[in-house]
Structures are given as structure tokens and as C-alpha cells.
Amino acid sequence: MQFKQYGLISVITLLVILFSVTAPNFLTTDNLLSVVSGMAIVTIVAIGITFSLSVDGFDLSVGSTVTLSNAVIISLFVWHGMNIGLSIAIALAVSLLVAFINIILIIKFKVPDLYATLATMFIVEGVALTYSEGGSISQGMTRQNGVATTGKIPDAFKALSEPVPLIIAMLTVVFITYILLHRTNPGRIMYMIGDNKQAVQFGGINTTKYIIISYLASAFFACLGGILLASQVSSAQVNSGAGYLMTAVAAAFIGATVSKSGKPNIIGTFLGALLIAILENGLVMLSVPYYGLNIIKGFVLAGALIINYAQFKQRRLNRVTYHSEVPVAQQSI
Template identity: 50%
Template structure:
């Protein structure tokens, strides 16, 4: 009888429970709290606003998730989004290109960024975070040099004194409005979820992220998959940057940089969703939802915008604490 009681007490692990369901419980509690203390939090329009606000963060975070899945960490995704934002608007406004050409140019450029990141990380054996920190500054500088540190917009005055000849197509602008940007976000999450969880390539990427030496001994081409992960990360960052451009219809200097930390937080919070313990697309989406609810709710209860980073940092620290505690135990 005593042994049975001991067994039953050991059967429930509170840390394990928090690890698996803590993020989801936190979201439910936040929804309940903000729903009670505000009048408009649970309205359909506000829910759409939250989804709209997290869409760009989620798309960029999905790319970051791919780099994390192979044991990497791409800090340049925010700068890549800024570059994509600047180039796509300039293609319309400066060069009067159509939407197909403009998007293709941006995707090729972002793929090139991913190729450079992948080559440097896999060839020079420098820690991913340090290498992409360097490329982050380079890409950021390239974007600023390209735009001359100015905002690109329709009817802007060019250095010659003339007005910019091109205009942004209405169909491109529609991509930055609901429901399209929300649909694009969910499609991105679904594609990466399927890749990582339902293909052999995803299994290889997780194996590399877990133990690259063992993966190499198993015959997996570690350098190849790490290289591909960085290319895909840059492409998703580019898509996020273009969606941002479609949303605001201008290209601001370093417009994508503020999304980096939210993307990092979303991806790392995702580690603990349902006890995954690894980078995953569904968890990244849930992490972005948590951040979006926090930001939206705190604004609605009149918390100063500069204080929201304190809350986001605390939530990220808690998620990381639980994740790494479980890894050590």
C-alpha cells in the first residue's frame, strides 16, 4: 500500500506538466484576464488584429526555426527582412517593374544571402550566432546604402529632383491586408511543419541539430542540410519583409530589424509547447500568439509601450528556464 502511494506521488511531475502545457495555459489565462479587464479584447476585430500583428513575426520566426533545427542560429533574419522590404518597394517605385519580376528579384537576392550565410557557417566552422551577427551588420549596411538611409515611397523625390516614376500595384498591397497575410502565415507554418515532421529531410535536420557527429556517422550530409537550412531561413525572412512592405506600402530604414527579437522569442518559446523540446513550426506559431496577446492586451490596459519588452523578456526567460531544466534532468 505504501509503495503504491509513493508510486502515485511520483506519477505527477509538476515541472513536466508546466513544460508540456505551460505555454498553452498561459495563453488561456491571458485571454481570460484581458477579456475581463477590457471591453474589446475578445471581439472578432481584435482577434483579427492580433493575427495580423503576429503574421510577419511568425513568418520570419519560421525561417529562424529552420536554422535552429540544424543546431544553428540565424541572427541576420531581421536585416534580411529589411533588405527585402527595401528592394521590393524600390523595384516598383524606382524601376516601374511588375509584381512578378519584383518578387522574383527579392527571392533571388534573399536566397543569395542564405547562400552566403550557409557557406560562411559551414566552411569556416565559426559559431553560427557569431557568424550571422557579422552578416547581420553587413546586410543592414547594404540595405541602408541601397536606400541612402531614406524612406522609399510612391511619388518620392529622386536625387535628380523628379518624382519617382513607378507605383505600387494594388494587388501587392492586398497581400499586406487580411485575410491574405494571415493565410500566408498559416501556409508557411504548415509547410515547415510538414517538412520537419513528415519528411526524411526534416528527420535529418533534427538529427543534425541533436548530434551532428552522430548524424555524420550515419551518412547524413551535415554541411548540405545546414546550408539548405540557412537558405530557407533567408527566404522566409525575405517573404516576411515583402509582406511588411505590402502592409505599410513604404520601405523604412531597417524596418525588419525590430522583428528579430520577437521572432527569437517565438521560436524559443515554441520549444516547450506540448513538451516538444526542439524547434518546431507549431510551437513557433504558439509562441508568436503568446507574444501577440501580451502586446495587444498590455496596450489595451494602457501599459506604456516601452514596458512591454520587460514582460516579453520575462516570458522568454521562463520558457527557456523550463526548457533547459528539462534537458538537464
Template identity: 50%
Template sequence: MLNHEQIRTKRNNSFSIFDFLYKYGTILTIFILIVFFAVTSDRFLTQANLINILRSISIVTIIAIGITISLSIGGFDLSVGSVASISVAIVISMFVWYGHSTFLAIAAAILAALIAGGINSFMIVKVKIPDMLMTLATMFVFQGIALTYTKGAVISQNMVMPNGETASGKISPAFEQLGKVPWIIIIMLVVVFIVHVFLTYTKHGRYMYVIGGNMEAARLSGIPVNRYRVLAYLLSAVFAAIGGIILGSRVMTSEINAGAPYLMDAVAATYIGFSVAGSGKANAVGTLVGAILIGVLQNGLVMLSVPYYAMDIVKGMVLAFALALTYYRSTSL
């Protein structure tokens, strides 16, 4: 029979193991996956493939950064994929349909995203609709706007216009470079660094975390809660737009609902990032690590010839595990 002291010691040891897995489980999982895929495929650890992984997660990470900011104030933005779709459509159409410069094309896409973020923030902050329900509704609204704007067609250079003429506009070489290595990776890392510094080392970022922890306490302490909530949804839309702009530069066309497939991966990356280094909250570095985990997993599965339609099962299981780890941790404290 164990006495009370021995039972207490055993519990402490078990929690120490859990704490280690909570803090470093994601990084450990990435390392295990890299070793496994390196053993099963001699092409996995090649320089070209590693660069391909970083390139593949760049857009997901940038869009996920927007979700990270919305989560920092205790909200949640499900409309980022649709905002990215609008941004892709606008930035490509500015070149192909109207022959505008790179600056005007990017500015138009970001302006459209700010309007979308303004609609979200107004309905959530002023009308007081729950954020998840509101952004779920606007996800469909913005998706419909993107389809209406493009008339359900793919926008590309030399496309045939409704009047039968060929579009004469060309995508600028400068814009085309944004979606290529190394710029696409550099932009991702710069976005992560800026948001990490903003959330971690500025008073505005700390205010957002305080609001996310206890909104009423933040309001009583004098923090302008509504102002920061509006800012969070505007920033979320802006980063979704940046992700869409980079996507447009990478594929050089505007596909139908181009940003929609990135929503699930972005949400997964953000929530996986909660447990990185035991932060217990949305953070930019954790989001990047979560995106790396998804990227490594997806790349390795492709090399193992796993059917594409089965990949969502694996990614969904990874997200479920990350959520279980995060929420079990929060309820055990």
C-alpha cells in the same frame, strides 16, 4: 518520517506536475492572458481585435519560421531581421524606382535573400565560423547594405528622387493585397503548415533534427550534414524575405531597418515554441503558438495603456521564463 517509497512517490508526483506545465504551460498561459484581458477590457474579445492579433503576428511568425529551421540543425540565424530589411527595400524599390511587375519585384527580393543565406552558409559550413557569431556579423553587414541601397531614406510612392524628380513607379494592387486580411493570415498559416509537414513528415526534415541532435552521429550514419546545413540557412533567409515582402505590402513603404524590430519577437516565439506539447525542439506549430502568446500579451498591454517602452521588459521576461523552462527540462532528464 517518510520512507524511501514515499519519497520516490512524492518526487514522481512533483515531476508529473512539472511535465504538465512543460507541455501545456504556454497554452495555459495564453488562456489565462485571454481571460485576464477579456475581463479588464470589453474590446479584447471582439472579432476585429482577434483578427488584429492574428494580423500583427503574421510577419513575426513567418520570420520566426526561418529561425526555427536554422535551430532544427543546431544552428542559429541572427541575421533574419536584416535580411527582411533588405527584402522590403528591394521589393518596394522595384515598384517605385524601376516600375517592375509584382513577379519581378518579389523574385528580386527573394534572390537577394538567397545570396545573403548563401554567404551565411558558406562562412558557417566551409569556413567553420560559429553560426551565432557569423550571423551576428552579417546582421550588421546586411543592415548596412540595406541602408546603403536606400541611401538612408524611406522609399515610398511619389518620393522625391536625388535628382529632384518625383518617382513615377506605382505599387501594384495585387501586391498591396498580400498585406491585407485575410491574405496576410492565410500566408502565415500556409507557411506554418508547409514547414510543419516538411520538418515532421519528410525524411529531409527528420535528417535536420538528427543533425541538430548530434551532428557527428548524423555524419557517421551517412547523412550529408553540410548539404542540409546549407539548405537550412538558405530557407531561413527565404522565409525572412517572405516576411519582409509581406511587411512591405502591409505598410506600402520601405522604412529604415524595417525588419530589425521583428528579430526579438521572432527569437522569443521560436524558443517559447520549444516547450509546446513537450516537443523539446524547434517546431513550426510551437513557433506559431509562441507568436500567439507574444501577440496576445502585446495587444492586451496596449489595451491596458502600458507604455510602449515598457513592453520589451515584459516580452524579455516571457522569453527568459520560456528558456528557463526549456533548459531546466533538458538538464533534468
């Protein structure tokens, strides 16, 4: 067993042992259920980021998309009295518009992914804040124009935030996306694009189509995360999705250390989210101040990046060594 493949599982195991000794209630059924259900939204949002990373992209707009979808679906319940199905459909449609903005910037105007999605992040944050009239949206509120709201958040929608439905939703997403990204030709092509886009284009494959799919998937899962968040808190708060960006990015990059090649992957992302959830829960049980958690998460992410980029440098060195030693005629085979 190589550490770079199984190190993440080892760290998770060590954390569980450590917290079970130092925090007596850590291994209780209720707490473990809280840990697993509490990581559901982060995992789903991080899986969306994993799709964008698979094509060598990076979607920074997912946190804003979570905020926007949260605001839209709660407003449709409270302000307009819509049913669950129509509200979810509209929230999804609005969230996919975010993906189209990213796609236009990246593909049409050739703006690098990082800069394009950074711009989109600010745009969507502003849109969500403006739409929510600069404040929170909750049942029974009075809008800024003085109009009282009469719509109610359906009990069936609130039930989505129960631990069992959250866990089922998370595991379903993990299973389906694992099959799509790791066991189908489109998924393999997305990874090929991430490795060498030009080579894939020379092979006659339409790379644009797969890049579009990756950003649509990223927005879709961010929207799903926003919907589950809305169910959980039964309101829409200003910038409610901002806190999920850093954690989801950390989960995706930490998860990349599971792969031999250092690539982002679904199982790794799930384990990365689990590591962060265990770390946060255990530290809170040890009475570590909440404002110190980001410091620790930052160090964990930094460690994952060091491991990941060390793997990248080694792979590049191996390729250079291979091409310098193998005869030209054999390299062309």
C-alpha cells in the same frame, strides 16, 4: 498532462481570460482578427529561425533580411516600375544571397553560427541602408540625385496586407513547414543533426546539405516576411525589420517549451508568436506604454529559456544515468 508540454497553451488561455475581463473590447471580432493577422509576419520569420535552430544553428540575420527585401521590392516598384512577379523574384534572389554569405562563413570558414550571422546582420543592415540612400522609399518620392519617381505600388500588392490574405499566408506556411520539418525524412534528419551532428555524419549522411537547406529556408521566410511588411506599410523604412528579430527569436524559443524534448518546432513557434501577439495587444489596450513592452517580452523569453534549459539538463542527466546503469554490451545494441 505535463506542464512543460501544455503550459504554453494554458498561459495563452489565461491571458485571453485576463484581458477579456480587464479590456472589454479584447474579445471583439475586429480585435481578434487584428491579433491573428498582426502575428503573421512574426510567425513566418520565426519559422525561418526554427529551421536554423533545428540543426543546432542560429540565424541572427533574419531581421536585416526583412529590411533588405522590404527595401528591394518597394524600390523596384517605385524607382523602376516593375511588375509584382519580377519584383518578388528579385527580392527573393537578393535575400538568398544573405543565406549564401552565412553558409560560406559557417561551412567554409567554420565560423560559429552565432558569430557568422551576427556579422552578416551588420553587413546586410549596411547594404540595405546604402541601397535605400540612407532614408525611406515611398511612392512619389524624389531621390537624392533630384530625380522624381513615377513608379507606383500595385493595388494587388497592397491587398496582400489585408487581414484575410495575411492569415491565409501564415496558416499555409505553418501547414507546409510542419509537414516538411516533422513528417518527412529530411526534416527528421535536420533534427538528428541538431541532436548529434557527429553521429549523423558517421551514419553516412551529408550533414552539410541539410545545414545549407536550413539557412536557405531561414532567408526565404525572412524575405517573405519583408515582402508582407512592404505590402502592409507601402514603403521601406530604415531598419524596418530590426524589430522582428527579437520577437521572432522569442517566439521560436518560447515555442520550444511545447516539445517534450525542448526542441524548436513549428506548432510551438506558432503558439509562441500567438502568445506574444496576445500579450502585446492586451497590454496596449490596457494603456501600457509601448516602450515598456520589450521589458515584458524579455521576461517572457527569459522564463521560456529557463524552462527549456532545465529540460535540456534533465535530458542530459537521464542519458548519463542510462549509460552508467546499462551494461556495455546492451548499450551497443
